[in-house]
Amino acid sequence: MQRNVQSAYLAAEGFEKQLEQELEGIVDRRERLFLSDQPVQPAFWAQNIWRNPQVFEIESINHAARILKSIQRNWSLYSTSHHRRSTLIQEKLPHVSAKPLVFPATLPKAPLGAWTLLDQNLLLASADCSSPFANGEVVFEENRTGPPNRAYLKLWEALTLMEALPRQGEFCIDAGGSPGGWAWVLAKTGADVFCVDRAPLDERVMKLKNVDFEQGNAFNLKPEDFDFVDWLCCDVICYPEKLLGWITPWVESGKVRHMVVTLKFQGEPDYSVAGRFAGIPNSDLRHLFHNRHELTWMWKRGND
Numbered sequence: 348m349q350r351n352v353q354s355a356y357l358a359a360e361g362f363e364k365q366l367e368q369e370l371e372g373i374v375d376r377r378e379r380l381f382l383s384d385q386p387v388q389p390a391f392w393a394q395n396i397w398r399n400p401q402v403f404e405i406e407s408i409n410h411a412a413r414i415l416k417s418i419q420r421n422w423s424l425y426s427t428s429h430h431r432r433s434t435l436i437q438e439k440l441p442h443v444s445a446k447p448l449v450f451p452a453t454l455p456k457a458p459l460g461a462w463t464l465l466d467q468n469l470l471l472a473s474a475d476c477s478s479p480f481a482n483g484e485v486v487f488e489e490n491r492t493g494p495p496n497r498a499y500l501k502l503w504e505a506l507t508l509m510e511a512l513p514r515q516g517e518f519c520i521d522a523g524g525s526p527g528g529w530a531w532v533l534a535k536t537g538a539d540v541f542c543v544d545r546a547p548l549d550e551r552v553m554k555l556k557n558v559d560f561e562q563g564n565a566f567n568l569k570p571e572d573f574d575f576v577d578w579l580c581c582d583v584i585c586y587p588e589k590l591l592g593w594i595t596p597w598v599e600s601g602k603v604r605h606m607v608v609t610l611k612f613q614g615e616p617d618y619s620v621a622g623r624f625a626g627i628p629n630s631d632l633r634h635l636f637h638n639r640h641e642l643t644w645m646w647k648r649g650n651d
């Protein structure tokens with residue numbers, strides 16, 4: 348049994364292979380949870396990282412609950428076996444609200460640990476997880492009437508994790524923004540949105556008074572053509588290498604305060620470009636709960 352586990356990683360659903368490829372020292376796997384004998388390491392495809400987990404021998408359901416409660420209040424279960432026993436333990440722990448977030452939302456402040464049963468009498472638990480959400484699932488109360496598609500959920504999630512929002516009158520570029528889910532999110536904050544896409548915007552988004560649309564190639568947008576950009580958002584479908592070449596001058600220009608960019612992968616791609624995005628100072632690159640075969644790069648200018 349794995350007593351030498353130093354870190355554990357919960358893969359985003361469907362992206363277990365990607366996570367497995369990026370991790371060192373895997374000693375065990377429980378469904379989407381990978382256990383490693385190495386200290387915590389970056390893992391873009393992890394939905395939640397369990398730092399310094401501990402293994403506990405448990406004698407009973409009550410004993411397990413006592414151990415967890417003695418460490419901290421809030422725990423989320425990732426159940427991979429002994430489901431009934433696991434549920435009975437979780438039921439003995441203080442209730443943790445699982446209500447969907449209403450955007451704009453703040454991040455939960457109370458620490459949320461994660462645990463699982465490795466065996467009937469062996470519990471793995473981490474009090475220090477990378478995500479404040481149960482199993483990294485950022486669930487929102489959805490808006491089924493405003494946005495033209497579900498892409499808005501990605502931007503809602505990114506802005507929530509960045510703990511930053513565009514403000515009234517700020518200037519946002521939305522590259523590859525059609526049909527307009529992201530433009531809708533940005534416009535609803537009161538910011539001014541300049542959206543560029545080869546395809547037209549949804550009519551309802553086009554009608555929003557603070558959305559300006561230009562049909563064309565977003566990669567023609569260059570920092571020298573703008574005085575200042577508060578938010579540069581990009582959801583263009585293209586090779587991540589091309590995207591890196593496009594955003595680099597924007598980063599170097601010092602004219603942008605925040606960026607949210609989706610890196611989209613197709614087929615059996617070379618993921619090494621992800622490390623180059625992550626290497627840009629002040630970056631946060633990860634697979635969002637609402638991402639598909641893509642990663643989201645979130646960046647804030649250092650001196651703001």
Ligand SMILES: C[S@@+](CC[C@H](N)C(=O)[O-])C[C@H]1O[C@@H](n2cnc3c(N)ncnc32)[C@H](O)[C@@H]1O
Pocket residue numbers: 496498499522523524525526527528529530543544545546563564565566582583584585
């Ligand atoms: C995933 S969709 C964007 C969805 C959008 N963020 C939303 O919330 O509705 C990708 C968009 O990239 C656009 N696109 C692809 N290449 C482009 C380019 N070179 N310039 C501008 N738009 C491009 C496509 O037309 C498409 O609308």
